[in-house]
Amino acid sequence: MSAHSTPRRSCLSVPADDPRKVAKAASLAVDEIVLDLEDAVAAERKADARQALGTAFAGTAWRAPSVAVRVNAPRTPWAHLDLMACARIDLPLTTVVVPKVESAGDVEFVDRLLDGAEREAGRSGPIGIQALVETAEGLQRLPEIAAASPRLRTLILGYADLAASLGRRSADTDTWLPAQEALLWAARRHGLQALDGPYLGLTADERFEAAVRRARDLGFDGKWAIHPRQVPTVTAAFSPSDEEVAWARQIIDALDHRTGRRKAGAVAVDGQMVDEAVVVRARRVLANAKELSTP
Structure with a gap:
């Protein structure tokens, strides 16, 4: 989204x-x-x-x-x-x-x-x-x-x-x-x-x-x-399940942690590499759950 x-x-x-x-x-x-x-x-x-x-x-x-x-x-x-x-x-x-x-x-x-x-x-x-x-x-x-x-x-x-x-x-x-x-x-x-x-x-x-x-x-x-x-x-x-929301929060938290480090590199969540495609999906889940502020 x-x-x-x-x-x-x-x-x-x-x-x-x-x-x-x-x-x-x-x-x-x-x-x-x-x-x-x-x-x-x-x-x-x-x-x-x-x-x-x-x-x-x-x-x-x-x-x-x-x-x-x-x-x-x-x-x-x-x-x-x-x-x-x-x-x-x-x-x-x-x-x-x-x-x-x-x-x-x-x-x-x-x-x-x-x-x-x-x-x-x-x-x-x-x-x-x-x-x-x-x-x-x-x-x-x-x-x-x-x-x-x-x-x-x-x-x-x-x-x-x-x-x-x-x-x-x-x-x-x-x-x-x-x-x-x-x-x-x-x-x-x-x-x-x-x-x-x-x-x-x-x-x-x-x-x-x-x-x-x-x-x-x-x-x-x-x-x-x-x-x-x-x-x-x-x-x-079209509302994400509790499990989907929890997964998306993990992804966004991991992204925030990665970008806050001096050398941002790849990060894994539950064995899954977090790349841009995964982040896009996570943001869409949180937006549909109304947990992501979008004007």
Whole structure:
């Protein structure tokens, strides 16, 4: 996990124009709430949803440590209006989720617009970007998307639109392995978080649990949820065990001891040589356990 990212084991998306759902989401133990201006909001409600953002942020005590806004996609009539509205919102807004990202140019468009909007608003800190990849074009261009902006924090795989883009009918998790691997490789190559998209159902049944375990075992940092009942399962799956946390502490302690010596050399922990790859894994474990401070 990169040094500029926050843990996103579980992310819950809620419609920005539904005060009841927003209020309920604010009370949930989840790593990130995503207020949705895109798919969950009808075209005739876009302006109302955008206006509701101010109320949601000003009048809500969020239990989640991170709150994001999913804006409308580049090239839509609403994208620039959404981004300008987000720039006027200070903390706890930390990132915008940009849907249907298909090229580096899409990310660069958002980056440039935020630059100007933040200056106009006198914003105290920059807004990060999370790129939601959900088309065949986006999959093909993942390497360039991942390198497009220093604002970029996260790559997210979106299954519903991607299934439509590919013409895919099967819900078998094995059919998504190439897309999952491609997103993981691009994210890891550029020090970004990799998030698995939501299970396409409102239940928390065995198939949902299998999809969560699959994403965890592949190496994803977290997963989106679309119903509150799914959140506990997702958070638990991506939370390191006590044994993993103890191992990671040992690695970091050994690293600190090594670098504090006059001649820093190789060090072993329980017979394992501690190299940079091991340290990266240990830091990711502690970050997901919320024991590593990351802004």
